[in-house]
Amino acid sequence: MHEPRSFDDLRANALYFWPPEIAVQEQEVSVIPRLIETQGKFISILHVADASPTAWREVLAKTTHFSPNLFLKHLMVLADIGGEPLKRLKAELHSVFGNATMDFAWRDGEHSHRLVSLAGRGGWDNKSLCVHGAGLLAPRDMTPAMEDVAMLLLFGGAALNPGAPAVLLEKCIIGGMIGNKEQLDTFVRQRYIWVSRITGGATANTLGHLAESYVRERLQSLLPDWDFSKKTLPGISQTGGRTDIAFDLVAQSPNARFCAIEISFQFTTNSTIERKAGQARSRHALLARNGHAIAYVIDGAGNFERTSALATICRYSDCTVTFKDSEIEGLARFLGAISKKGNN
Numbered sequence: 001m002h003e004p005r006s007f008d009d010l011r012a013n014a015l016y017f018w019p020p021e022i023a024v025q026e027q028e029v030s031v032i033p034r035l036i037e038t039q040g041k042f043i044s045i046l047h048v049a050d051a052s053p054t055a056w057r058e059v060l061a062k063t064t065h066f067s068p069n070l071f072l073k074h075l076m077v078l079a080d081i082g083g084e085p086l087k088r089l090k091a092e093l094h095s096v097f098g099n100a101t102m103d104f105a106w107r108d109g110e111h112s113h114r115l116v117s118l119a120g121r122g123g124w125d126n127k128s129l130c131v132h133g134a135g136l137l138a139p140r141d142m143t144p145a146m147e148d149v150a151m152l153l154l155f156g157g158a159a160l161n162p163g164a165p166a167v168l169l170e171k172c173i174i175g176g177m178i179g180n181k182e183q184l185d186t187f188v189r190q191r192y193i194w195v196s197r198i199t200g201g202a203t204a205n206t207l208g209h210l211a212e213s214y215v216r217e218r219l220q221s222l223l224p225d226w227d228f229s230k231k232t233l234p235g236i237s238q239t240g241g242r243t244d245i246a247f248d249l250v251a252q253s254p255n256a257r258f259c260a261i262e263i264s265f266q267f268t269t270n271s272t273i274e275r276k277a278g279q280a281r282s283r284h285a286l287l288a289r290n291g292h293a294i295a296y297v298i299d300g301a302g303n304f305e306r307t308s309a310l311a312t313i314c315r316y317s318d319c320t321v322t323f324k325d326s327e328i329e330g331l332a333r334f335l336g337a338i339s340k341k342g343n344n
Helices: 007-012 020-029 031-048 055-061 068-079 083-093 144-158 166-171 181-222 272-289 307-315 325-341
Strands: 101-106 109-114 227-230 249-252 258-265 293-299 319-321
Touching (some): 007 307, 020 181, 031 068, 055 068, 083 166, 109 144, 144 166, 181 227, 181 249, 181 258, 258 272, 293 325, 319 325
Antiparallel strands (some): 101 109
């Protein structure tokens, strides 16, 4: 067996926290937990903002630790209208709202709101509205575009303008619940139960996919002639040959040499690394018998809390690296050496 990399050496070359490219995407994935955490305060703001259709602005301005961009993100999720539909709406509303004014019914009267940003050059996309993952981490002051979009999402369902888009009429109904705490509470909490069921279970998987994509893209740029599109190796199976073993990534050289790659980046500790460690010895032996190699890309503060698991992985790995660029370059050199052996 090769000389295994030590746990201490691996730890000394770790990043511990997400590389910047993944960090931006990870923040997007983490938006929903932040919204669920603050839904009670959001409900309270709309509950007391019943003096007029625009009273929410004054209430929001006096509310601590609840920024306008966070408020707007709540509205977007509750209406199920994201940045892309908003960009399309902006273009469509030019011909619908005369003088860029939305007329709408609220309580027993008719009201108007002039969309001052409708004719402006600024966009209504997630980044411009500061409601993307990274943007929500930084509280922003109310902008004309934020206010216009918030009014659309609140009262678009009650728009009186002829030809108002169906998406507004069908989805933008929450303004009609202002002042009715019981109705607001039921609507918001049921909506977030639905949203969390869709996104909650996918969060860990999504972060795992981000880590895999990060490694794949860097290896592909270093080894452009290699194939990184598969997750199984020929002849490597379980359950008596009925099921192929899936790996996070499989590297195939131009001369058909293979290396399975397992990837884990855990900011907080969990059982994933223990599972990989439990499989490490048997997988290494199986692959070696078939002339294949196995490598691990391991990083994250949570993983380095599992000393025993990482030591086991290092012992039964042909190449163990972290997420540092220099480390992934080392993995690419290891793969290149495998390819050269195939030519001998």
